[in-house]
Amino acid sequence: MAGLSAMQHPYVSVEGVTRAYPGHVVFRDLWFGVNRGEFVCLVGHSGCGKTTVLNILAGLDAPDAGGVIVDGQEIRGPSLDRAVIFQGHALMPWMTAEQNVVFALSCRHPRWGKARLRDAAREALDKVGLGQAADRRPAMLSGGMKQRVGIARALALDPKMLLMDEPFSALDALTRSALQDEVARLVAEANQTAFMITHDVDEAILLADRILLMTNGPDARIAETVVNTLAKPRNRATLHKLPGYHALRDHILEFLLTRSRTLAGTRPPGWDPTSPPEVRPAEAPLPVAAQ
Ligand SMILES: Nc1ncnc2c1ncn2[C@@H]1O[C@H](COP(=O)(O)OP(=O)(O)OP(=O)(O)O)[C@@H](O)[C@H]1O
Ligand SMILES: [Mg+2]
Known part of the structure; x- marks a missing residue:
């Protein structure tokens, strides 16, 4: 695995992770980090490999190449250091x-x-x-x-990291927004490092500090990282009134509706998977310029 020294790693460091099934590369050479106390959301279409990424972070699945380092230690399997909230409640x-x-x-x-x-x-x-x-x-x-x-x-x-795979998608809209507000509050109170998969753009904008945009599969990649600079604390009732909200939402929707598909399976010239373009739509709307 490409070796950064321990000092250079973010708290959670996904380094060159590839996962493939026979005849099907799900994603290749993924690189991203999550800093301590940061909330990162991964957004992408159905089947692009989001749950596979989360399962690798949880230690429930292993990459075919690359690795994941959490707090200086490479993940070797499941651990209570990484708690998962699944879509279904998974209670006994x-x-x-x-x-x-x-x-x-x-x-x-x-x-x-x-x-x-x-x-x-x-x-x-x-x-x-x-x-x-x-x-x-x-x-x-x-x-x-x-x-x-x-x-x-x-x-x-x-846990060192909280992992969530569309935890509210099976709930009605009102319950979902109440739980989203609650998770925002609890995660902030605990300064909890968190990684969440969601299809809900407003959920990502409410909760995330950074939003990773993944292209459609096969051979998916993280095409860009959107930095969410909207003021905190945020809540569902007033989210849409925050300055910069509409630019941020439009940018993510435009990616999901168009670029997730047009960029699928591509690697632009000079593409550096270790640092996908960073976009800050709230400050400087960049609707289609970034790759
Ligand atoms: N055990 C498996 N064997 C073969 N292919 C698999 C296996 N598990 C997942 N895949 C394939 O890997 C790809 C990514 O699946 P994954 O469940 O990670 O997608 P996802 O982005 O979470 O989708 P969704 O949004 O629908 O939950 C899909 O094409 C899926 O068919
Ligand atoms: Mg999934």
Whole structure:
């Protein structure tokens, strides 16, 4: 693997990662970093390889070339240092909300006693507004409540990196925006390093510090990095009033509607995968100039 010294790595460093199936290169030579406390979103069309990227970051899948370094250590497999919130809630149905969180915490802290685990789980559930529902099993919780338990469980682990794969896409619009605001608040409070995949442009604009735009597959690449300079804290109700919001949104939509397709499978002359163009539409709208 191309070696940067440990001092030069961002907190999370994806270095030259390639994943291919027989006869099908999903993506090739991906390079990007996530700084400590930063929130990065990956946006791209269905099938371009977003979940594959996330699975590699989680250690659930391995790259065919390149590697991922988190806090100075190369990823070798799954770890509780990297908590995942999936699209489905992935709770254990026979356990209550509290028991689900306690179970994850007991794996993370095998020496903690019952009372300590229970207190930590209660605190995590309180933070997502589920203190009253701690004793309910998943079947007795709404879809939004189940996702909240998943968020509580992930954040209770105090992971080095929080990974989310379209965590709100199965929820109705109102529940989704409430949970988006909640994740924005909780991640900011914990200064949590986060990586999220989403199809929802407003969700990316609400949450991300940087948005990676991925071309369609096969042979996908990150065509550019959009820096989100919109003022924080942000919330769904007022997001569209922030100066620069429309330029940023138009830029991402234009990529998804046009350039994700026209750039698919291409590498422009002089293309440097280690530093895709950085665009700041909120300050200087660049609708189509960047590659
Ligand atoms: N086990 C596998 N064997 C063969 N091909 C696979 C396998 N897993 C994924 N792929 C292919 O890799 C590509 C990327 O899949 P991936 O699930 O990462 O896409 P995605 O961007 O997350 O899509 P979506 O937005 O629909 O979730 C797809 O073309 C998919 O068919
Ligand atoms: Mg996916």
